[in-house]
Amino acid sequence: MSCLPFLVVMLDVIARLPPKNVAQCKLVCKEWLDFILERKFVRAHCHYMRASADQKLLMVGWKTIEVHSLNYKSPGFIVPRGVARPFYAHPSRMFFLASLDGMLCVCLQNTCELVVWNPLTTKFKKLANSNSQGFYKVDSDALGFFVDSSDDYNILHIKRRRGTMTVYIYSMELNSWSTVRFLKHRPYHHYTYLWSPATLYGLTVIRFDVNSKLFSELCFPNVYDDEVSGSLVNINEELHMYVCIGNYDYRREIVLWRLKNKSWMKGHVL
Known part of the structure; x- marks a missing residue:
């Protein structure tokens, strides 16, 4: 043979x-x-x-970061393994912004630097440079982690500073930053628009095509309520959104919506 x-x-x-x-x-x-x-x-x-079957769960505590195995057939699944941090930052001063293929994009609160880190291999890369690229401001910026058509890992950073919007893309293969154009017809640079870590807040979803590098707007699910928020999630390679109706003290309803042909279809009610 x-x-x-x-x-x-x-x-x-x-x-x-x-x-x-x-x-x-x-x-x-x-x-x-x-x-x-x-x-x-x-x-x-x-x-x-x-x-x-052996999936890993990263748990961040006040003082420690641990990896837990989710394989219940394994005799050591309940034994956590401590994760060494190759950069100086207390766990309580780290913002975990995005993840992809085992890598995490983290903001170090003490310096505002962005870091791509693999907790299992301990390898990391700081993205900040002398041109002020790679510095993240909580509550003002938004960030995404994606793979483009050439299988290159990229970080999308929407940066809002002093009434202006700038969009940077970091290429891990090229080890460099570039800029792309953002939407112009709405005043997203104004601080009345609040970016959330889940990419959206309120009644507008900003969509980014990883191949064409173009932004567009997507309507929010058809929900009529003054207290609404949502979180995007990928389920079976399809975009879904959990929409919460009500304020933080009293949630009246949580609905799972599925995006199909640029329209939202109502699914399960929790």
Whole structure:
């Protein structure tokens, strides 16, 4: 029987292994090491790990950050593993803004710097530079983590300063920032518009196309109430929104809406 093609071995066999075993495979030869470091292997490995029974939960306490296994069949699932922070920041002074494929985008409150960090590998990258890019201001800015059509990891940073809106995109492959245009027909630079960590607040959703790099507006679900807020969530590769009706002291209803053909369809009521 002929040997399996190299790509089949790497993307259909090695990519299914747990992270510890993948790390051991790097020692086989230089060809394996180089391929494992490529983005297409990283994306394939993350795809299989999302379907794995052994999912990880990052829990942030007042003084510690721990990783918990969610695999209840494992004898050590209840044993937390402490996470070392490779940068100086107390857990209570860290804002976790976005996550993607095991990586976190974190704002260090003491310096306002943005950091991309993988808690399992402990690798990190500070994004701030001398041009004041990569500094995040809570309650004024918004941020997103995405992969573009070239499989490059990007950070989208909508920055509001002194009545102006500027949008930056950080490319992890190029290790540099670039700018894109934001919407002009509404005064989003005004502080009456409150950005939330979940990307939206109120009755307007701002949409960003990761391939065309263009912004657009999306209507809010058809809800008639003075006290409404929402949070976006990806379920089975479809965009959903949990809409909460009522104030923080008294929630009257929580409804799950699904986006289909640029319209919201009402789903489960909680």
